[in-house]
Amino acid sequence: xxxxxxxxxxxxxxxxxxxxxxxxxxxxxxxxxxxxxxxxxxxxxxxxxxxxxxxxxxxxxxxxxxxxxxxxxxxxxxxxxxxxxxxxxxxxxxxxxxxxxxxxxxxxxxxxxxxxxxxxxxxxxxxxxxxxxxxxxxxxxxxxxxxxxxxxxxxxxxxxxxxxxxxxxxxxxxxxxxxxxxxxxxxxxxxxxxxxxxxxxxxxxxxxxxxxxxxxxxxxxxxxxxxxxxxxxxx
Numbered sequence: 552x553x554x555x556x557x558x559x560x561x562x563x564x565x566x567x568x569x570x571x572x573x574x575x576x577x578x579x580x581x582x583x584x585x586x587x588x589x590x591x592x593x594x595x596x597x598x599x600x601x602x603x604x605x606x607x608x609x610x611x612x613x614x615x616x617x618x619x620x621x622x623x624x625x626x627x628x629x630x631x632x633x634x635x636x637x638x639x640x641x642x643x644x645x646x647x648x649x650x651x652x653x654x655x656x657x658x659x660x661x662x663x664x665x666x667x668x669x670x671x672x673x674x675x676x677x678x679x680x681x682x683x684x685x686x687x688x689x690x691x692x693x694x695x696x697x698x699x700x701x702x703x704x705x706x707x708x709x710x711x712x713x714x715x716x717x718x719x720x721x722x723x724x725x726x727x728x729x730x731x732x733x734x735x736x737x738x739x740x741x742x743x744x745x746x747x748x749x750x751x752x753x754x755x756x757x758x759x760x761x762x763x764x765x766x767x768x769x770x771x772x773x774x775x776x777x778x779x780x781x782x783x784x785x786x
Contacts, residue, residue, distance in 0.1 A: 552579050552631045556624055559606065564620055566605040566627055572696055572724065576603050577684050581761045583630045590626060592619055600760055601685045602694070641763040643680070646728065648719050648766045649774035650676075650741035657707070657738040661721060664704040673768055675699040676740060681726065683762040691730035691748030693758040698724050710736030717742045719766070741768075744777035751785075 552568055552575075559565045566583065569576050584600040587607060594614030599606045607623055609616070650673045651658040662669045681695035698721055706722045711734065714720075718729045720737025729735060730748035747757040758764065769777075 552576065554627050554631070556620055556627075558616075562609060562611050564607045564609070564616075564623060566607070566623055568603045570603050572602055572684065574682055577682065578761070579630060580605055583627050584760075586626045586630055587623060590622065592622055594619070601687070641682070641761055642759075643763040643765065644758060645765050645767050646719075646743050646745055646747075647769045647773070647777065648677070648741040648743050649769050649771050650719075652771065654771070654774065655719070655739055655741035657704075657720075658740045661702055661704045661738050661740055665702045667701070672702050672740065675702050676721070676726065677766045677768050681764045681766075683758050683760050683764060685760055686756065686758070689730050689733055689748075690750075691756040691758070693727055693747070693756075693760075693762075693764070695726045695764055696724050698726050700724070704738045706736040707738060710734055711739075714739065715742065717744065717746070719743060741766075742774070744774055744781055746781060 554566055554568050557565050557567070568579055580600045580603060584598050584605045587598045587605065594610045595607060596610055597608040599608070609619060651669055658669045658672060662672050665672060676698070679699065683693045684696055685694050686692060687694065702721065703724050704721055713732055714729050714735040716729055716732050718739045719741045720727060720729065720735065720739050722737040727737070728743055728747045745757065749755055
């Protein structure tokens with residue numbers, strides 16, 4: 552798989568693959584990022600994967616940049632030349648979602664976009680197994696794809712100033728769960744009682760790049776009961 556390496560300021564390198572949303576490209580990103588982390592390159596502060604690129608952040612005062620660039624390219628070549636290496640199956644995470652009503656205020660708008668009923672939107676949103684392509688925007692915010700094109704409504708014209716934590720949104724071909732209350736412009740179709748980000752957990756993030764995610768529709772009574780259970784279990 553082709554790639555290019557470039558500098559990003561004086562403290563980062565960007566390894567860019569084919570610029571498209573594709574599981575094969577993203578799998579290469581995930582494996583390359585993991586290999587760079589495991590190589591323990593001197594001076595590297597962080598390795599961040601996205602849909603189709605890996606950004607390597609480093610301390611410019613402790614790093615031989617040319618040497619790091621050579622090593623990153625060598626690792627990328629090793630990963631790309633071994634596409635058939637057995638990879639563990641993705642972890643599948645089920646996320647319960649209560650759709651519509653006050654918990655999914657944009658469900659009707661997405662239905663109008665798709666020319667279908669709200670129930671059809673729910674069925675089409677819950678049908679796929681989504682891939683976690685990357686984390687970003689907020690701690691633990693996982694970008695999932697690909698949404699059924701018939702319900703892939705664009706972002707709202709005017710973002711909300713406050714989107715509740717747990718809100719499930721659609722933005723074009725992407726879907727995701729807001730881990731914290733925050734401003735946001737995605738179309739909100741439901742809400743989950745699960746905490747996708749909890750700083751008190753050993754692993755704060757519920758989802759990681761490469762995971763598989765399924766949304767499971769639940770009723771409002773079940774949603775309220777699960778929220779109560781989560782709150783009761785919190786320290």
